[in-house]
Amino acid sequence: MTMHGSCAELYRQKLATAAEAVRLIPSGAKVVLPPAAGAPPAMLAALADRARAGGVTDLQLYYMLSAACAGGTVLAPDLMDHVTPMSFFHGSVERELDAFNRAHGKPAVPMLPCHFHQVPRAMVDAIGVDTLIATVSPMDERGNFSLGTNVDYTLGVARKPGIRIILEVNPDMPRTFGDCEIHVSDVMALVEHAAPLPCLGPTPRIATDDMIGAIIAGLVEDGACLQMGIGALPNAVCANLHGHRNLGIHTEMMTSGLADLMKAGVVDNSRKQTHVGRSVFTFALGDQSLYDFLHENPAMEARPVDYVNNPTIIARNDRVLSVNATLQIDLSGACNSEVVNGRQFSASGGQLDFVRGAYASNGGKSIIACHSTAARGSISRIAAQLTGPVTTPRNDTHIIVTEFGWLDLKGKSLAERAAGLIALAHPNFRDELGEDAHNSGLVPRRLFTTS
Ligand code: COA
Numbered sequence: 001m002t003m004h005g006s007c008a009e010l011y012r013q014k015l016a017t018a019a020e021a022v023r024l025i026p027s028g029a030k031v032v033l034p035p036a037a038g039a040p041p042a043m044l045a046a047l048a049d050r051a052r053a054g055g056v057t058d059l060q061l062y063y064m065l066s067a068a069c070a071g072g073t074v075l076a077p078d079l080m081d082h083v084t085p086m087s088f089f090h091g092s093v094e095r096e097l098d099a100f101n102r103a104h105g106k107p108a109v110p111m112l113p114c115h116f117h118q119v120p121r122a123m124v125d126a127i128g129v130d131t132l133i134a135t136v137s138p139m140d141e142r143g144n145f146s147l148g149t150n151v152d153y154t155l156g157v158a159r160k161p162g163i164r165i166i167l168e169v170n171p172d173m174p175r176t177f178g179d180c181e182i183h184v185s186d187v188m189a190l191v192e193h194a195a196p197l198p199c200l201g202p203t204p205r206i207a208t209d210d211m212i213g214a215i216i217a218g219l220v221e222d223g224a225c226l227q228m229g230i231g232a233l234p235n236a237v238c239a240n241l242h243g244h245r246n247l248g249i250h251t252e253m254m255t256s257g258l259a260d261l262m263k264a265g266v267v268d269n270s271r272k273q274t275h276v277g278r279s280v281f282t283f284a285l286g287d288q289s290l291y292d293f294l295h296e297n298p299a300m301e302a303r304p305v306d307y308v309n310n311p312t313i314i315a316r317n318d319r320v321l322s323v324n325a326t327l328q329i330d331l332s333g334a335c336n337s338e339v340v341n342g343r344q345f346s347a348s349g350g351q352l353d354f355v356r357g358a359y360a361s362n363g364g365k366s367i368i369a370c371h372s373t374a375a376r377g378s379i380s381r382i383a384a385q386l387t388g389p390v391t392t393p394r395n396d397t398h399i400i401v402t403e404f405g406w407l408d409l410k411g412k413s414l415a416e417r418a419a420g421l422i423a424l425a426h427p428n429f430r431d432e433l434g435e436d437a438h439n440s441g442l443v444p445r446r447l448f449t450t451s
Helices: 005-014 018-022 041-052 092-103 116-127 154-158 207-219 232-239 256-263 288-294 351-360 414-424 427-439
Strands: 030-032 059-064 083-089 131-136 144-146 164-169 181-183 189-192 225-228 279-281 300-302 320-325 328-330 365-369 399-402 405-408
Touching: 005 189, 018 041, 018 164, 018 189, 041 131, 041 164, 059 116, 083 092, 083 116, 116 154, 131 154, 207 232, 207 365, 207 399, 207 405, 225 232, 225 256, 232 256, 232 320, 256 288, 320 351, 351 365, 399 414, 405 414, 414 427
Parallel strands: 030 059, 030 131, 059 083, 131 164, 164 189, 225 320, 279 300, 320 365, 365 399
Antiparallel strands: 144 181, 399 405
């Protein structure tokens, strides 16, 4: 099939170098950057050069989970007088920037608390973003570019009337299907740049990860519809699911572990109520084999986050089972999944979206998991009080898992929760936690003395 003539002509007219394209972004612009693999490296480098040369200033950059190519360019510490990072989800780039800022007496990187499914509306309505830069796969014969790995908030922002859209066309970006396309007529400029996508290497799994993975796999019934969160634990769960059958996927993040379950035939999406036969996701981050598997794969559907993470949409499938990690759980079951030692480590992302969506699904289960300790066993993650925000409130938590077992919190009193959660804590901390629970009037002391 030949490419439609007028689309090919539009493509040629809009083609620019990265340096030319970023000149379209004026000082004071509110620029949206897709997470991780969707970031456009050539344009980010050109934008950083331009800001450094004084050609553009007062930029506000709105994004989640920035890629290393942003950290090495527009988010470099020396550009912070010209570029303000406005992060909905911190990663290592923001943590390093925060450490730099602290050392130089500067304020922390701005963080915008928001459920992931609400981010597109926050960007469009509340913030009024005016520019989108993103990586896409090459144009098809109808003049469409696929957002590939990153539909998330990117497509919602692209649909804002009047938005300035500048795309980086990368042949390494997989062409995905679903609801993920931008038409050449809506684009202001195009930059061609071939570059491998950033890969998330396999996180080394330790024995505790596998213990937790095995416990959670035991809670997964055949035919369940999976969501797996970010971090080492969800991957350990996937590795333990290879004996299961007829699983489905409706997830925020498509991972290499989930793709492996599809390749093995464990996931066939046959028992879903929506998008039967297809795995639905809003962004993908993993290794090259994941990106290869995504390319023109009709069994994969990439859709916007305000759809994928909407709890009502999540609940349309039966037996939804969500698995997310946390940093700290208090004795009532509230979870802090985003702040470590008083510092923003990540953000809420879609954790509560899936906790709520999974529990609202027929036969659904929402699982929050963590190792019982952190910092080489010196800190209990089950704590008398949270030292960070409530990412998942105690009213919402359903099943908690540590390497010592699992606990269903629904229908349990505060005293029953405290007793059950202390049993999931590491034995080194159970007495102390029992004392805390007793002192706060929750439970009688005798319940918790292990000596
Ligand atoms: N006190 C002190 N330090 C703690 C701690 C605690 N309670 N809990 C964890 N830490 C430390 C760990 O020791 C580790 O430090 P290190 O890097 O020096 O080893 C660090 O904090 C990170 O902890 P870890 O549990 O290894 O993080 P992870 O990479 O597995 O990610 C979350 C876990 C919770 C941060 C991550 O899943 C997240 O951001 N969740 C929120 C968003 C979400 O769930 N989205 C869902 C859809 S994708």
